[in-house]
Amino acid sequence: xxxxxxxxxxxxxxxxxxxxxxxxxxxxxxxxxxxxxxxxxxxxxxxxxxxxxxxxxxxxxxx
Numbered sequence: 001x002x003x004x005x006x007x008x009x010x011x012x013x014x015x016x017x018x019x020x021x022x023x024x025x026x027x028x029x030x031x032x033x034x035x036x037x038x039x040x041x042x043x044x045x046x047x048x049x050x051x052x053x054x055x056x057x058x059x060x061x062x063x
Contacts, residue, residue, distance in 0.1 A: 032046035 037044045
C-alpha cells in the first residue's frame with residue numbers, strides 16, 4: 001500500500017527524483033570544497049570557507 005503513504009499531489013517518481021537531486025547537490029558541494037580553482041580569476045566560496053581560518057592558525061605571529 002505505497003499509495004496510502006503519499007500525501008496529495010506526490011507520486012513515487014517525485015520522491016525518488018527529489019532525493020537524487022539532493023544527493024547530487026551534496027556531491028557538487030564536496031567537489032567545490034576540494035577545488036581551489038587555481039589559474040582562474042575569482043574564488044570558489046565553498047573552498048574559501050573551508051580554508052578561511054587556516055592561515056590565521058598557521059601564522060606564528062598570532063600565537
